[in-house]
Amino acid sequence: MTATLEDAIGKQTHTGLLGRLMTHQVFWVFLAAVLGSIALTLLTDTFATERNLFNVTRNFAFIGIVAIGMTAVIITGGIDLSVGSVVVLSAMICGMSMASGMSIFLAIPLALGGALAVGLINGLLIAVIGIPPFVVTLGMLSVARSIAMVLSQNKMVFEFGPDQAKLLWLGGGSTFGIPNPLLVLIVLALVTGFLFHWSQWGRHVFAIGGNEHAAILTGIPVARTKITVYMFASLLAGITGVLEVGWLGGVTTNLGQGMELNVIAAAVIGGANLAGGVGTAFGAVVGAFLIEVIRNSLILLGISTFWQGAFIGSFIIVAVTFDRLRKT
Template sequence: MPPSTGSAPDTGEQGSTMTARETGSAPWQRAEPPARAAWHARALASYETAIYAALLLVCAGVSLVAPRFLQPDNLFEVARNFSFIAAVGVGEAIVILTGGGGIDLSVGSLMGLGGVVTTKLLGLGVAVPSAIAAGVAAGWVCGATNGLLVTKARLTPLIPTLGMLSVAHGLSLVITQGYPLTDLGAHAQAFVSLGAGYVGPVPNPVVFLVLTVLGGWLLLTRTPFGYDVYAVGGNAEASRLSGINVDRTRLAAYMISGAFAALAGILLAARLSVGDATTGQGQELSVIAAAVIGGVSLLGGQGSVLGLFAGAALIGVLLNAMVLMGVPAFWQEVVIGGTIIVAVLLDRLSIRFSGG
């Protein structure tokens, strides 16, 4: 994983116009002192290891209090429940990693919009693949709109994504007229099986989770786009001077986030056998929590999809544990909010300790 950058790269002698890409060197390797880069890499690895260790300890502790927790059916249920958070979190993490205060608050509403568009088209007789493609496209367009407002209009990411949260939810209400869409047409069984079916003993949403996390990991660690994401998040100006199109990278990140959110919402609609405008409402908090708890720095340039997965799993286990122990549902928001605060404090302390 490319380390985050800390300063602009050396441009060489006066008058030289050759970029780092032209010389074959990686801008993010030149932009940060080796000692700090190595510290960041070690810190991230140790933090992610600590998150996975904490996840195992929590699982062990919960199993002592509620032995039913370790039963295979319950473990699959836990994985199925947090699979949607983790899948949306992959796109959210990419946005946050690009830095510049990047964040997407609209993902919850885009989940609902994707599911509503798809189920509405199914009810009109559209084939499943075409209906799903339309739902994903709706999320992609909304994500592109967010990205354009951030990169071209130069708006603070919080503003356009918060506005899109309301716009997407409003569009869902317009499409449904405020009523759940239960008529899935002639292809209802095929669609529902996507969310409620199994691959062997493994629920389809868990398979979707694995594919999404694997795809996100490959995208960020094995493609030029992934390298650009980390470089831009580490130091946008240094990346720009090195030949990276910063705006295009951030625009693509918001597009991916919108598409992933819509796709997760479609799968959730399939699992519930209904298209509902309220689907995904409030989930943006859990998604951001999963990313931050998993080690994705809110300042950008540092974090990974594997850490995000651990963060989502930890949230899923904690929520399931509270259900098994009979803790009132409204305490769940308290737990999620508290974990976000703790994770952000740890992130800030890490940055201060590293001298960033």
């Protein structure tokens, strides 16, 4: 009798856990990414090679880092269309500073400071003045890229002074066989996950996205929190810019162009709700990984990369539809 009761309780617990997992969008996205990777391993001789896996993990890390910041913005019910331009601005500041002979230990903080300045301006215009996020960040998309063009006179920068080897290792090298950008992504995802679930800042972010009016009534510093969220998103875009310079070994003003679309797609596919109040750092990482698997599969299977947008767009529609059906 006791054994039967214990078996029943264990079965209910197992079913309950599986049932809860199946109600989360990120679970299905993660499953799709895993199944896609398995299929590519069976269908091609190149996907599971060490070199290709190194490239896949490194490439998706750039989108994943920015997607984490975008997820924080989306959770508050906002959007940031300027992240791609912040990537190139940060990259250009870092590259040109080092090209002038500046140490990498000064150039990187300077580049990240420029990214934070963009986020601060976005946050002030949105949270204090009350301009819609779409309008502000769409304008900043052009402003930040224009500043990068002015700084470089629209020329490519590829010589980075005495610390060039350090920069190239940071973005293009590896540690224990793991690409450095992926290690940065893992650290940022863990830190952001902790902040989302265990910090006062994280509770405020979700409260604003859930019901901003109620958050104001409960005394949450809504304006200040929104400013920090946009600064956080720009900071992660700035980090990505520095890493991409090291990976590419040069920087041009078209760096990061169109990246905001893939970043938003990664966040939404990973479970972030554009209405606000929902999102996870892990979901952003999984969404970015799925997008990179799609891109890589098109190349390996000989399918035109022009289909990439169709696949990603379809996944966004399916993800949002799934979320709507789940709530219904």
